[in-house]
Amino acid sequence: MLTSLLPGFRHLRTPFALGVLCAFQLWILIGGYVPSRSEAQGFIERIYTLGDVAGRAAVMAAISFLLYLVGDIVRLSSNQMTNILTRLRLPRIAPHRFSTLSAQSRYGLNDFASKAFMKRSDSPSDDDVSTLAQKMVMEFTEIRMRLIANHLDVYLEHDRYDAEADFRTNVGFYSVPLWPIIAWYWTPWMLLGVLASTVLFLNGLRARRDANEILVQAIVSGIVESRFYNEEADRDFAPSAGNVTIRRRTGTR
Template identity: 90%
Template sequence: MLTSLLPGFRHLRTPFALGVLCAFQLWILIGEYVPSRSEAQGFIERIYALGDVAGRAAATAAISFLLYLVGDIMRLSSNQMMSILTRLRLPKIAPHRFSTLSAQSRYGLNEFAANAFTKRADSSSTDDVSTLAQKMVMEFTEIRMRLIANHLDVYLEHDRYDAEADFRMNVGFYSVPLWPIIAWYWTPWMLLGVLASMVLFLNGLRARRDANEILVQAIVSRIVESRFYTEESDRDFDQSVSNVSITRRPSTR
């Protein structure tokens, strides 16, 4: 039962942490403007009264659910975050650190993609192999679904790294504004926390590369079939069939 519940807890963790993180930043910025219980009037007073009626446990559950919704709305995928970083030109500083696919995985995927052209009469170019490898990277979502259906143990291992990557990358990304806010209200030394956020984000990227490594190995080891690879290989088969000539022998009657 615990094994079946763990994936759900992993996916709840990231949006809730983001909601808490954003609420904490708002509290630092505008917390002093929120009236206390004795000073509250109008709508704010009704909110306090609602907490009294519902009880502390119900109020805590409602706030937790609200924080989860806020975090789920703000959560970004790794592709969205990498797109933002690309616009900031950060990946050009250290391309190997800001990549979601390790050099070993990329090499193995290109070597596997080259096998789709081995039976063809004309030799494939490097661009053809790279294009096919990129198509297989875009197919990772489908590969995940096939692992769920046929190889759940492999998928659970991938999901563990994927959830860790999602948590670390999002928390590291959204915690960057926290440190300048605290530095403004407290001490400039808190700006050093930006480095901690960057390290956390890079650790998330490393976990993302580990998660993608499992998908690459699943394709290369033929645990699951890549649709694009199969289509490219079938072109060799179709070509060989079209080149077959049928010779009719003369009748001996």
């Protein structure tokens, strides 16, 4: 039962942490403008009254839900994070740090992609191999679904790294504005916290590469099949207009 609950807790953790982080930053900026209970009037006074009626437990549950909702709205997916990094041109500065695939994974995927052309006795160009490998990377979402259906243990290991990557990259990204805000109200030394956020973000990218390494190995080792790879390998056997090729299979009785 604990194994089945863990993936759910992992995916709840990131939105809730982001909601708390955003709320804390807003509290530092505008917390002084929120009236106290004795000074509250109108709508703010009604909120205080509602808290007295509902009880502390209900108020905490409502606040937790709102924090989770805010965090889920601002959370960035891996594709959105990759697009941001590409627009900032960070992968060009340090490709090995900001890439979602390690050099070993990329080499293994390209080597596996080249075998699709060799099955047809073709000598593929580097561009053809890279294009097919990139298509397989775009297929990672489908690969995850196939692992859930047929190899749940492999998927759970991938999901652990993926959840860690999601948590670290998002918290690292959204915590960057926190340090200048605290530095403005307290001490400039807090700007050093930007380094901590950067390290956390880079650790998240490393976890993302580890998660994708599992998907690459699942494809290369044959645990799951790539649709794009099979289409490329069987291209010469596909029927075309005016020229139908029949692949004869050995029957069993």
